[in-house]
Amino acid sequence: xxxxxxxxxxxSNPQIMSGKPVIKGACIPxxxxxxxxxxxxxxxxxIRDYPRLTEDDIKAAVFYAAKLLETTPH
Numbered sequence: 001x002x003x004x005x006x007x008x009x010x011x012s013n014p015q016i017m018s019g020k021p022v023i024k025g026a027c028i029p030x031x032x033x034x035x036x037x038x039x040x041x042x043x044x045x046x047i048r049d050y051p052r053l054t055e056d057d058i059k060a061a062v063f064y065a066a067k068l069l070e071t072t073p074h
Contacts, residue, residue, distance in 0.1 A: 003063055006064075007063065007064060008024075009056065010023065010030060010060055011024045017029055023052075023057045025052065026050065026052035026053055028053060028057075030064055030065065033046060033053075033057075033062075034065055043055050043058050
């Protein structure tokens, strides 16, 4: 999947989760996915816990975070 397509899976809307970036249609915060990955939880258990997610959604969360850091001044 093209990386720009992955970003289309993420939305920030003040009416949803106080504007936190979430996976479109699942309302699962990107932050939640990243924390689970940081805790060494692989994609399969995350998807099992959040059945509305797909592997591409998890990739989108990671790519979103990478793009955010890329544009943050160091």
